[in-house]
Amino acid sequence: MSKKILLPLLIFVLIVFGALYLLEEKEDSEITQVEETVQEEIVMEKDTAEWEIFANNDFSYTAQYPQNWEIDSDDFERVWFYNEMEEIAILFASETATQTGFPEYELITQEETLVDGNPANTSLLYSENTRAILTVFESENHPHFLMMTYECTDDSRDEKMMEFNEEFLSRITFQ
Numbered sequence: 001m002s003k004k005i006l007l008p009l010l011i012f013v014l015i016v017f018g019a020l021y022l023l024e025e026k027e028d029s030e031i032t033q034v035e036e037t038v039q040e041e042i043v044m045e046k047d048t049a050e051w052e053i054f055a056n057n058d059f060s061y062t063a064q065y066p067q068n069w070e071i072d073s074d075d076f077e078r079v080w081f082y083n084e085m086e087e088i089a090i091l092f093a094s095e096t097a098t099q100t101g102f103p104e105y106e107l108i109t110q111e112e113t114l115v116d117g118n119p120a121n122t123s124l125l126y127s128e129n130t131r132a133i134l135t136v137f138e139s140e141n142h143p144h145f146l147m148m149t150y151e152c153t154d155d156s157r158d159e160k161m162m163e164f165n166e167e168f169l170s171r172i173t174f175q
Contacts, residue, residue: 051171054079059094059142061116064171081168087151088161090168094144102147105132108158115139115146115169122169124162129153133165139174146172 051064058076065071065081072080082089105125113120113135120137131152136145148165150157 054081056094059144060140060175061144062173062175063092063168065090065168088148088164089150090146090148092144092146092172094142102132102134113166113169115144116173118174120169122162122165124158126152131158131161133161135165135169 050067052067052069052071053062053064054071054073055062056073056076056079063079063081066083069081069083072082077095078091078093080089080091102125104127106127108124108126110121110123113122115135115137116139118137118139120135122133122135125132125134129151131150133148134145135147136143138144146165146169148161148168150161152158152161
């Protein structure tokens with residue numbers, strides 16, 4: 001074979017192998033992303049599989065929370081559920097505790113939902129490095145609010161946290 005044919009053929013072969021290598025890398029990257037997404041969903045499912053029960057007899061409700069979370073319920077009108085590792089805290093407050101304002105937050109979105117069959121409004125709020133999901137509702141003529149806060153500087157965690165908030169709200173029942 002002449003050198004005129006050999007050199008272009010060699011370049012062609014290198015281009016083909018290079019393209020195949022890049023396609024393989026892209027497929028591996030996409031597979032890794034899918035595996036990470038599935039893994040996150042499995043972790044979330046596992047986290048919500050076994051929950052503890054907190055009961056507040058003064059306001060006749062129970063709330064389930066993940067078993068690996070901490071709880072602080074010294075005040076009968078307020079209870080804190082929190083996970084320090086995930087930097088997530090949930091405040092569930094009743095009666096006069098619901099009169100608290102949140103001037104440090106600005107509204108992103110607002111939607112209607114239900115808490116144990118009671119109409120509720122859920123708002124996604126933000127401040128500099130923190131997001132808050134605030135749900136306000138009533139039961140048996142008692143006003144309540146649930147506020148979940150989490151560290152976040154952009155909207156990367158919002159969808160997952162909104163889903164978790166809905167899961168938490170679905171585990172509140174009134175007697």
